[in-house]
Amino acid sequence: MEGKNKMDIWDSKNECMPRQEIAQLQLERLQSLVNRCYKNVAFYHKKFDEIGIEPEDIQSLDDLRYLPFTTKDDLRNSYPYGMFAVPLREVVRIHSSSGTTGKATVVGYTQNDISLWSDLVARFLTSGGVTKDDVIQIAFGYGLFTGGFGLHYGAERIGASVIPASSGNTKRQIQIMVDFKTTALVCTPSYALYIAEVMEEMGVDPKPLSLKLGLFGSEPWTESMRKQIEERLFISATDNYGLSEIIGPGVSGECLNKNGLHIYEDHFIPEIIDPATGKALPMGEKGELVLTTLTKEAFPVIRYRTGDITQLFDDPCSCGRTMVRMKKVSGRTDDMLIVRGVNIFPSQIEEILMGIEGTEPHYQIIIDRKKALDELEIQVEVSENIFFDEMKKEQELIEHIKKEIFSGLGINAKIKLVEPKSIERTTGKSKRVIDKRQIYNNNDIE
Numbered sequence: 001m002e003g004k005n006k007m008d009i010w011d012s013k014n015e016c017m018p019r020q021e022i023a024q025l026q027l028e029r030l031q032s033l034v035n036r037c038y039k040n041v042a043f044y045h046k047k048f049d050e051i052g053i054e055p056e057d058i059q060s061l062d063d064l065r066y067l068p069f070t071t072k073d074d075l076r077n078s079y080p081y082g083m084f085a086v087p088l089r090e091v092v093r094i095h096s097s098s099g100t101t102g103k104a105t106v107v108g109y110t111q112n113d114i115s116l117w118s119d120l121v122a123r124f125l126t127s128g129g130v131t132k133d134d135v136i137q138i139a140f141g142y143g144l145f146t147g148g149f150g151l152h153y154g155a156e157r158i159g160a161s162v163i164p165a166s167s168g169n170t171k172r173q174i175q176i177m178v179d180f181k182t183t184a185l186v187c188t189p190s191y192a193l194y195i196a197e198v199m200e201e202m203g204v205d206p207k208p209l210s211l212k213l214g215l216f217g218s219e220p221w222t223e224s225m226r227k228q229i230e231e232r233l234f235i236s237a238t239d240n241y242g243l244s245e246i247i248g249p250g251v252s253g254e255c256l257n258k259n260g261l262h263i264y265e266d267h268f269i270p271e272i273i274d275p276a277t278g279k280a281l282p283m284g285e286k287g288e289l290v291l292t293t294l295t296k297e298a299f300p301v302i303r304y305r306t307g308d309i310t311q312l313f314d315d316p317c318s319c320g321r322t323m324v325r326m327k328k329v330s331g332r333t334d335d336m337l338i339v340r341g342v343n344i345f346p347s348q349i350e351e352i353l354m355g356i357e358g359t360e361p362h363y364q365i366i367i368d369r370k371k372a373l374d375e376l377e378i379q380v381e382v383s384e385n386i387f388f389d390e391m392k393k394e395q396e397l398i399e400h401i402k403k404e405i406f407s408g409l410g411i412n413a414k415i416k417l418v419e420p421k422s423i424e425r426t427t428g429k430s431k432r433v434i435d436k437r438q439i440y441n442n443n444d445i446e
């Protein structure tokens, strides 16, 4: 990359559109969306009638706030096809969200939706540095999860050479990377870190490899995690974001300035709301991201509450794209841990741990309730060379982490140092938190 201004843009006509034109386009598309939803989706028809809104009432972008939210529960209640806006015969693809926090939701795509999806993925692949000359290894699961197929079609759209490796079988991934001269890796950030670790075990030096780019997403990751991955794999890593309910990957992505993810506003309207009150917040404030799809045919959604916490900002980016950006997602509203009344996000703990020498970027947060009091335990892996070296050193490290957690979060945590590689690795999204309080609750119900 010779200077930041030389970055390629996949669709400069739309990605660099003047803000006024974006707003005009959004309004036209919003009006058409509202019409389509009212006409074709019983759920929206009923909701609009209930609150006394007709499609013609939407006269400006500000009127969006009068429209009802759509929640994950709404989608679940219409399982499997209740929210589709076209007959099934026009649907050419069906995906489903992972369902880790409840019953899965089912999403559909028309041929036009698939084409749009490929273009949006091509946008963030391009902004992350991928070109048709790249050999791109897709280590996301292929299947109902949108990661594998979403990235696959986008990479083909660019004309890159796609290796549909899928996730898992890590040694084989690395062998492929070496033999096929992979230049770009696509997976979750936690899997990228695991790949780096297995490379070390196999004695594969990442430095002379052809690998130069990493495009990671599908789970939250901190700046410190980015640094670790970049240094260990000798790559430049960018973040991309999306969710099945909206389209899959391709809602937003970073450019090589790595300063926020450009949201593809010609196809999605982002809002930030206060998750407690549902009130829209002004630009720059932190809250829950709400997204409206403007052009999706099979599965349009109005004001979908993503549960993801971020901030929007609209200062210009030197790459030339004019779309608003969102900060890296710092967590989900339902990920927020309330420990003895203190609100904590796992990403805050990650940020603190990453800054402490002698620890590895692998940790687990365990919350339990003993005698009506919440207890927070953080298990942290330590680097190979320091573990059990000296009891005194170990104790010092524990005290140091405790102190940092207390000064950062205002909470006393129990710190447990665990052996290198003892925390379970993942080939997909990582699970950092074990909340035993919830386990008890579930058992109570059963």
Ligand code: DLL
Pocket: 097, 098, 140, 145, 146, 147, 216, 217, 218, 219, 220, 221, 239, 240, 241, 242, 243, 244, 245, 248, 249, 250, 306, 308, 328, 329, 332
């Ligand atoms: O994870 C879509 C995706 C695939 C995005 C591949 C990027 C790359 P779901 O399985 O429906 O879809 O999960 C969506 O994952 O609401 C966020 O909580 C989280 N998430 C996705 N991307 C990011 C990211 C895919 N870059 C849920 N940073 C979302 C933080 C992310 N969280």
